Amino acid sequence: MYTTELGKPDAKAPVAIGGEDPALVAAFEARVAADEFIEPKDWMPEAYRRTLVRQISQHAHSEIVGMLPEGNWLTRAPSLRRKAVLLAKVQDEGGHGLYLYCAAETLGTSRDEMIDALHSGKAKYSTIFNYPTLTWADIGAIGWLVDGAAIMNQVPLQRTSYGPYARAMVRVCKEESFHQRQGYEIMMALAGGTPDQKAMAQDALNRWWWPSIMMFGPPDDNSPNSAQSMRWRIKRDTNDELRQKFVDVTVPQAEYIGLTVPDPDLVWNADKGGYDFGAIDWEEFYAVVRGEGPVAKERMKARRDAWDEGAWVREAASAYEATRAARRAA
Amino acid sequence: MQAQSSIKSDAHLPAQWHPALFDYLLRLGDDSLILGQRLTEWCGHAPALEVDLSLANIGLDLIGQATLFLELAGEVEGKGRNGDRLAFHRDVLAFRNCLLVEQPNGDFAQTMARQLLFSTYSHALFEGLCQSAEPRIAEIAAKAVKEVRYHAELAADWVIRLGDGTEDSSTRMIDGLDWHWRFVEELFEVDALEQPLVEAGIAVDRTQLRAAFDTRIAAVLTEATLPLPVYPRGIKGGRTGHHSEHLGHLLAVMQYLPRSYPDAVW
Ligand SMILES: [Fe+2]
Numbered sequence: 001m002y003t004t005e006l007g008k009p010d011a012k013a014p015v016a017i018g019g020e021d022p023a024l025v026a027a028f029e030a031r032v033a034a035d036e037f038i039e040p041k042d043w044m045p046e047a048y049r050r051t052l053v054r055q056i057s058q059h060a061h062s063e064i065v066g067m068l069p070e071g072n073w074l075t076r077a078p079s080l081r082r083k084a085v086l087l088a089k090v091q092d093e094g095g096h097g098l099y100l101y102c103a104a105e106t107l108g109t110s111r112d113e114m115i116d117a118l119h120s121g122k123a124k125y126s127t128i129f130n131y132p133t134l135t136w137a138d139i140g141a142i143g144w145l146v147d148g149a150a151i152m153n154q155v156p157l158q159r160t161s162y163g164p165y166a167r168a169m170v171r172v173c174k175e176e177s178f179h180q181r182q183g184y185e186i187m188m189a190l191a192g193g194t195p196d197q198k199a200m201a202q203d204a205l206n207r208w209w210w211p212s213i214m215m216f217g218p219p220d221d222n223s224p225n226s227a228q229s230m231r232w233r234i235k236r237d238t239n240d241e242l243r244q245k246f247v248d249v250t251v252p253q254a255e256y257i258g259l260t261v262p263d264p265d266l267v268w269n270a271d272k273g274g275y276d277f278g279a280i281d282w283e284e285f286y287a288v289v290r291g292e293g294p295v296a297k298e299r300m301k302a303r304r305d306a307w308d309e310g311a312w313v314r315e316a317a318s319a320y321e322a323t324r325a326a327r328r329a330a
Numbered sequence: 331m332q333a334q335s336s337i338k339s340d341a342h343l344p345a346q347w348h349p350a351l352f353d354y355l356l357r358l359g360d361d362s363l364i365l366g367q368r369l370t371e372w373c374g375h376a377p378a379l380e381v382d383l384s385l386a387n388i389g390l391d392l393i394g395q396a397t398l399f400l401e402l403a404g405e406v407e408g409k410g411r412n413g414d415r416l417a418f419h420r421d422v423l424a425f426r427n428c429l430l431v432e433q434p435n436g437d438f439a440q441t442m443a444r445q446l447l448f449s450t451y452s453h454a455l456f457e458g459l460c461q462s463a464e465p466r467i468a469e470i471a472a473k474a475v476k477e478v479r480y481h482a483e484l485a486a487d488w489v490i491r492l493g494d495g496t497e498d499s500s501t502r503m504i505d506g507l508d509w510h511w512r513f514v515e516e517l518f519e520v521d522a523l524e525q526p527l528v529e530a531g532i533a534v535d536r537t538q539l540r541a542a543f544d545t546r547i548a549a550v551l552t553e554a555t556l557p558l559p560v561y562p563r564g565i566k567g568g569r570t571g572h573h574s575e576h577l578g579h580l581l582a583v584m585q586y587l588p589r590s591y592p593d594a595v596w
């Protein structure tokens with residue numbers, strides 16, 4: 001997920017860092033346990049702050065890098081309406097990135113620092129955006145599956161313990177269901193279209209299914225920081241719970257439009273009231289986390305190039321502001 | 331004047347107007363479409379996140395305008411072509427946009443130079459078209475004029491910032507304006523096709539818009555501490571389908587899916 005713990009587990013992140021006042025820690029934990037929001041000016045354990053900066057900035061980076069695979073099809077969207085809807089959607093994602101950078105900045109890290117961390121490879125972003133968009137159907141698959149998975153993850157985050165993050169999520173969630181719908185609508189049109197279109201849709205589902213369910217992150221028994229994040233109410237559901245929910249919602253949607261989920265082991269389990277599904281290739285997941293995804297290099301290059309090539313614009317804007325400020329002062 | 335839902339019942343526009351009006355609507359719609367298409371190329375690659383968002387915003391407005399004009403063009407033509415058919419199934423010679431909008435993005439200065447020139451012109455045009463005797467054009471213009479005013483202001487802000495920013499940004503701004511200046515004259519030309527529409531009060535007399543355009547551009551460039559570009563001779567041809575080399579490539583990308591799968595509905 002955009003927010004799955006992808007960085008190296010922080011060795012310096014015990015429940016409370018030595019030297020922190022146990023009374024403050026206890027009061028903080030009690031507030032969190034009572035579902036109160038923690039605000040920027042409130043005292044918080046250093047490890048909580050660090051975890052949040054990492055998670056929120058990673059979420060922000062995911063929104064920004066996520067503009068690239070869809071941006072790849074903006075110039076080739078097949079109708080005026082599809083072009084406008086996709087452009088609005090990608091613009092929303094940029095807006096999400098902006099809200100999230102602002103939320104993270106309330107924790108004392110600047111946007112430039114976070115962007116540096118992304119460009120140097122220190123910060124992570126969702127693994128899903130390291131897969132290429134090969135056909136128009138991939139745009140449908142991303143909206144349907146990736147934004148669908150994002151909704152699963154982000155709805156509970158509206159109640160996450162850090163106030164600015166929770167409020168950013170409220171704004172984000174309002175837009176996500178439109179994203180998911182536009183994607184599913186593209187898939188529906190393709191699946192009900194010509195044989196070529198249907199094949200395109202099935203191929204996209206084949207390629208995006210597994211990476212999408214990997215987005216929820218490692219299984220609960222192998223998710224080192226999960227328990228701590230749950231306790232701090234940064235996270236409110238486990239990776240496996242969210243993944244199961246996603247599979248249960250998405251499989252009938254695929255069936256409804258006549259597409260086949262590429263998992264021979266997928267079967268309805270009446271006892272648990274959910275689907276059983278096949279083994280996930282975690283080797284691949286960890287490789288992508290390490291930066292070995294099919295288009296990881298392309299994505300990072302695109303972000304760095306945009307930043308470097310835009311440096312003169314940002315410099316000019318600040319030089320202009322400085323001159324104006326000086327003129328006003330004079 | 332009441333809004334008319336169908337051209338057939340429109341007292342203002344007897345059938346002899348249809349071919350010229352169709353062409354005029356293509357000129358309006360294609361300008362917005364091609365510039366909107368160009369702006370989408372920036373998405374995800376702009377100098378800052380805020381810039382990315384505002385370029386997408388302008389692009390969205392333009393694609394919206396294009397959709398309205400091209401849908402109306404299809405209706406006026408009366409041959410069953412809709413906006414998508416017109417956008418995705420015409421070749422270069424049938425496009426009627428001005429040469430300015432099809433110019434490559436270049437760097438951000440070049441993009442903003444193009445935006446300033448086009449939106450300043452387009453704002454004046456739409457202001458005039460709000461009074462068009464063809465109510466459906468007036469209706470689209472009334473919506474678009476607000477959008478375009480914002481585009482022109484945003485572009486002017488950037489031109490001023492970059493012109494009066496650093497030495498590097500100022501040089502780039504001069505180059506950007508220089509690239510596009512040769513296409514300005516075409517914006518203000520009224521040809522034999524438009525002349526009768528102007529006389530009927532349907533189209534705006536573009537020649538009348540030039541003076542205000544020059545005043546506005548001069549004011550922006552003065553504030554930007556930039557010299558006014560000079561170019562001896564305007565380059566034209568877009569309104570009759572004779573474009574620059576760039577348009578063919580733009581269309582090849584934009585039209586590839588509908589052209590590759592002619593029977594498909596998306
Ligand atoms: Fe988003």
Ligand SMILES: [Fe+2]
Nearest residue numbers: 093147176179
């Ligand atoms: Fe989204």
